[in-house]
Amino acid sequence: MSLTGFASPWWFLLLIVVGLVVAGYVYAMRARRRRVMRFSNLALLERVAPRSQGWTRHVPASLLIVSLILLTFALAGPTAEQKVPRNRATVMLVIDVSLSMEATDVEPTRLKAAQDAARSFAEGLTPGVNLGLISFAGTATVLVAPTTERDGVVHAIDNLKLAQSTATGEGIFAALQSVESFSSVVGGADGPPPARIVLMTDGKQTVPQDEYAPRGAFTAAGVAKQKDIPVTTISFGTSHGSVEIEGKEVPVEVDDASMREIARLSGGDFYKAATADELKQVYASLGEQIGYETKNVDASRPWVVLGTIVLIGAAGSSLFIGQRLP
Incomplete structure (x- = not known):
């Protein structure tokens, strides 16, 4: 002991x-x-x-x-450090559903592998954590507001649909707004629960092209830093992925550099996952970090x-x- x-x-x-x-x-x-x-x-x-x-x-x-x-x-x-489940926290899971997620460099497809890993993450997260879900392509959509009920999140993950473009900044801004709305309702004497955004994407932002634009990903990461809501980024995919768009083979290489910068600007962590197994390992590690905290107990x-x-x-x-x- x-x-x-x-x-x-x-x-x-x-x-x-x-x-x-x-x-x-x-x-x-x-x-x-x-x-x-x-x-x-x-x-x-x-x-x-x-x-x-x-x-x-x-x-x-x-x-x-x-x-x-x-x-x-x-x-x-005597007291000792012990991992205990969190009884209050907010996590927004932000998943890229742009057309590049149809690439098969990760079997069976990037999207399918992402759904499987995200589903396991949602089901395994400790009950005291409020989990929300956002999908983004050209725009961002709040599919599930933060909740301790997992069935709705899992159902939404299973029904993710692909769309054109990649507006990473919109996904982060939507998550920030969702966290703020939820915190204003549940915040009590102890203040709002700690929050984190988990961003999983496989490519570079295309809308807008400038990541420092007012609605760009880097700008959104800076706002997240100001609000003390770190963004944990997961760069998913390989450098040799490609998809067929209008009869043409289009390369869809992952953008590790941008994901690393978003994590740095927001005060979060960066993870790289090139396979379905690696993605599951990343989510499992995040589940431990997010779902539990270390306290001094009797x-x-x-x-x-x-x-x-x-x-x-x-x-x-x-x-x-x-x-x-x-």
Whole structure:
């Protein structure tokens, strides 16, 4: 068990009392020995006094001291870091549904692989997290507002439809607006729940072409930074993907650089996924990060249990060795 601190360390003052008990026991043993040495008739003493039990006579007292130390540690309130499910958070899943998602460089298609991974992410996310879904191509559409109900999100993921163009900035802006609307409703004394945007796309923004334009992806990432809503980006696909548009084979290479920059500008993280398995691993990792948080929790129970067991051992050994309780 790795301890991180104690909630009530002043209970350790009891160790002074434990030290006094140890000193008192040592003094009592020495005083008893001096009284024995003053007995004038040693032969008679040997007949009337019980035979010395050697070091075993100290076992009950030693166990009693150890139990007092363990119980003192328990009273001091040891704490340890532990992952616990979040009971309040908002996550907007933003998925690219542009025509490039029809590429088959990721089997069976980029879109199908993305749907499978996103579905697993939604179903596995801890119940306390509010999850929303946005799809974007030339425009962005809020398919599901943030909710703890997963069925609607999963159904919307299964019914994603492809469309033309890639307006990455619109997807981020739509997610920011959805988070703000939801936070204004659920925000209480503790303020709005922490929020994050998870953006998955396979290509470069095409609407508008300038990513620093007022509705561009980089501008949206900067706004997300100001609102303290990081954007985690997932660049999905390979450099050799292509789709057929109007009878022509069009290359659809992923744009890792833009996704990395969006993550940096917003204070989020960047992930690269070139296969369906890698995408599932990314989503699984995000599920752990988003769904759980590390807190210092009470860790006194093992000390109480161990201290009680040792105390029972002290009582039992005292009855067995000295026919009395310590």
